Amino acid sequence: MSASEQEILEGLAEIINEETGLDPAEVAAEKSFTDDLDIDSLSMMTIVVNAEERFGVRIPDDEVKNLTTVGDAVKFIQSQQG
């Protein structure tokens, strides 16, 4: 069963909070992972792997560099869901 955009955003916010301690309320669609949320490449790897497990999708390494904002990630995850 696929998740809605809102559910994916909330799930990502939880994953990011667990990895970095960032307040989930800070995690909005327009925020940039690096510039706004200060997430480094090592943390990004962990967030990606946890998101894959949670949403049952695969996010290839080549794709990760295209995910600039949280919204990009939400859209990509949604597009990959059956």
Next chain:
Amino acid sequence: MTNRRVVVTGLGATTPLGGTITDTWDALLAGRSGIAPMEHDWVERYELPVTFAGELAVPAADVLTKVEVRRMDPSAQYAVIAAREAWADAGEPEVDPERLGVAIGTGIGGVWTLLSQWDVLKEKGLRRVFPLAVPMLMPNSASGNVSLALGARAGAHTTVSACASGAESMGTGYEMIRSGKADVVVAGGTEAAIHPICFAGFAQMQALSTRNDSPETASRPYDTTRDGFVMAEGCGLIVMESEEHARARGARIYAELASIGMSSDAHHITAPEPEGAGASRAMREAVEGAGLAASDICHINAHATSTPVGDVAESNAIRRAFGAAADGMCVSATKSMTGHLLGAAGALEGLFTILSVHHRIAPAAINVTDFDPEIALDVIRGENRTLPSGDIAALNNSFGFGGHNVALVIKSI
């Protein structure tokens, strides 16, 4: 070398006796044991012959944030806890970051991370391996994380010399200040090796006490019935400064770190040289380096792990180093209460020696009911011992597998 005097202005620890150095010291003077049965399921699963240890009195997760716990190996977590306490205790000194150093040793390093991530690779595959696995498992993880926490840029070092690591790191910090490389250094040792593989390895070596029916009395240095050491974990760190720097900011000074002596046995990878030739050289070098005579040393915090061979070898080494002057040195065997913190032991006992000199009181060993007649030392038992007034000096001994011998001299100020 500028040969500046080095003084101690801050202390921090997390140990089986307490979550702070204050709680640890109070428990030590009260003669309490930090040793208890372990409640991990792996004790039974792997049929470990030893079922007790000295685990932290206050778990790291009770003190740190969830993210800190996730992103640091326990060995680094303990160091960050102790560093915050020591830094606050020193009054958060104002110092140029490029004049602030770190030196934190460990015996075993990030064994929990190494082996749990190996399990992840085998069971869940490459993609689930934590990207921070390497920076967590590396032995310099603690010094790196503490340098980040304090913004220390003069250099962050890690000495690895088994159970002498913590004391040797204090020596590294001492040299940084003496040589003029730094004005302030946070130094000591950390260990988080309460892991089944460590019990299995030490047990196969017959190094551990197996007194499972009486954990609190298992660590009994210098007792005729001692049967091995008791594994423990934790961290002890000090803030040391050049005397000039400490005086200029009006800091409270606990004592002077007056000298370090070091040697290596080249005798056997684990067994101490029975006559104590190497250990006695380290002790003499430390005392001479401090510009003192043997008769100036009134107290020794001994390595005293409670192994049948090691305790006698240390007694022989002290006699060999100081002869009849050893009669005037009262000896504390604090592992009887803390257990053996491996790479953190020398540092924690360094803190105890500093506090003994500062407060003029040396803790009594517990569990020594049948004193070994082969031990030719004035081992403090029963009541804590009051140390003399006036100028005093004390010695802290640490020895490690590999034949490492380290002796520190602490002077009153």
